Amino acid sequence: MLKLHExxxxxxxxQYKGKILEHEPIAPRTTMKVGGTAALLLSPSDENSICIAVSLLKAMELPWFILGGGSNVIAPDGELDAVVISTEELDSIEISEKNDEFTLIKCGAGTKTETLVDFCTENGISGLETFAGLPGTVGGAAFMNARCYGKEVSQVLHSARFLEFDPMQKNTEFHDNFIERHLKMYHNTQMGGDWAYKNSPFMQNHRFITSLTFKADRIDSDNKVRIGLECAGYIKDREDKGHFKAPSAGSVFKNDRSFGEPSGVLIDKAGLKGTEVGGAQVAPWHGNIIINRGDASSSDIKALVKTVQERVKNNTGFMLEPEIIFAEQNLC
Incomplete structure (x- = not known):
């Protein structure tokens, strides 16, 4: 990248604060454990630094990609010729409001989902138990509107701060008032069609989530044991279903409820369980999970995704829509 050193x-x-790393390996930062390196990786330590980084990237017309917990991301083989912005340093968590009816918990976008659930358990706060064991960050969960055991993130999200940017706007000058102009607040009313299955208001509007506030039940210390047991039950169910048997990115394809059958069932009926391409394999125990058998490449995973799509389409006429994100195809 010619402008990298510039x-x-x-x-x-x-006044940017945070890490600046060149040729940084991406694979260890994803749950699939595949991919090469990022030409440059930034880990801003605060909201102001995010705004500085994005403003400068846009001014210099450099491509970039937002990386949370990497639980839904497939990094490319070789080097990603772009700047990766990691939210790993944005991991604060605190109770911002509490009363006899509810509790508000504010988190940085890079806070691990498991950290949020553990925090609620320790404080006797119920309402987020179904997200126990969900890999990744709260920012990524909100971006994807993660759904766990019948409950979606949209049902527990109170509000979010985000940086809004126009990807079509080029040649902007780096300026000090970028934060005031582009940092905004989203208040979740669940009205107006903002949310849907695996869809959020942050997807199509080019919004970089910086922090989120979740609304849960009131604090009740007597509930700690019950909450802990319920969380443990969800984690065990994930383990029993093989979610953690091998590196993966979770569900590969979205379910289309209008079609009538889950994607995993369609893949199973097509006889694709156990199908391999290189080091990538459709999990023998779950049709909608692709695993890394130890030496998978991004190319292997792409080829296997295409194979699964083609076979299911031949069988049913239905084209499966990927839920996983290929980094090089989703640059800002």
Whole structure:
């Protein structure tokens, strides 16, 4: 990337706080454990630094990608010729409001979902138990509107702060008031069609979530044991279903309820369980999970996804829609 070193020089002249890493391996930062390196990886330590980074990237017209917990991301083989912005340093968590009716918990976008659930358990706060064992970050869960055991993130999200940017706007100058102009607040009313199955208001509107506030039940210390047991039950169910047997990105394809059958069932009926391409394999125990058998490449996974789509389409006429994200195809 020709402007890479120029970008580093420029961002070092700002008030940016956080890591700046060149040729950083991406695979260890994803649950699928595949991929090469990022030409440059930034880990901003605060909201202001996110805004500085994005403003400068846009001013220099450099491609970039947002990386949370990497639980739904497939990194490319070789080097991703883009700047990756990791939310790993945005991991704060606190109770922002509490009363006799509810509790509000504010988290940085990079807070692990398991950290949020553990925090609620320790404080006797019920309402988020179904998300126990969900890999990734709360920012990623909100972005994807994660659904766990019948409950979606949209049902527990109170509000979110986000950076809104126009991907079509080019040649913008780096400016100090970028934060005031582009940092906004989203209040969740679940009205107006903002949310749907595996869809959120952050997907199509080019919004970088920086923090979120979740609404749960009131604090009740007497509930700690019950909440802990319920969370443990959901984690065990995930384990029994083989979610953690091998590196994966969870469900590969979205379910289309209008079609009538889950994607995993369609894949199973097509006889695809156990199908392999290189080091990638459709899990023998779950049709909608592709696993890394130890030496899978991004190319292997792409080829296997295509194979599954073609076979299911031949069998049913229905084209499966991937839920996983290929980083190089989703650059900002």
């Amino acid at each position: 970008f580093i020089e420029n961002i070092n002249k700002t």
